[in-house]
Amino acid sequence: MPGRRSQAGGPPLFPQFSFTTTGSCFNHLKRLLAGPRFRPRTSNMQVAYVDPWPEEPLYIEALADLVRAARAGSARTTRVRSTCCTAPIRSLPAT
Numbered sequence: 001m002p003g004r005r006s007q008a009g010g011p012p013l014f015p016q017f018s019f020t021t022t023g024s025c026f027n028h029l030k031r032l033l034a035g036p037r038f039r040p041r042t043s044n045m046q047v048a049y050v051d052p053w054p055e056e057p058l059y060i061e062a063l064a065d066l067v068r069a070a071r072a073g074s075a076r077t078t079r080v081r082s083t084c085c086t087a088p089i090r091s092l093p094a095t
Contacts, residue, residue: 006045015059017052 010029012022026049033042053059 006042008042008045008047009050010047011050012052015052015054015056022052 010026012025014021017023029047032038033045033047
């Protein structure tokens with residue numbers, strides 16, 4: 001309908017912001033929506049991009065629940081390792 005404004009959300013699937021991940025995804029979505037396939041349907045569309053959420057309490061609690069569950073299911077001491085996309089765990093020294 002002419003004059004009607006549509007809305008869409010662009011949530012990243014990872015909590016942190018990185019130009020190489022979140023930024024690339026947002027840029028791809030912008031190019032896709034501006035391209036010939038979608039432009040006629042999205043010219044009046046307002047897109048909301050979700051801000052980074054690594055300190056969101058519910059996210060932190062979900063991670064903590066996963067760690068607690070892993071530790072509870074193991075008879076031995078469980079070591080938890082964390083890594084980011086720029087430092088693959090295979091390249092980190094063993095502790």
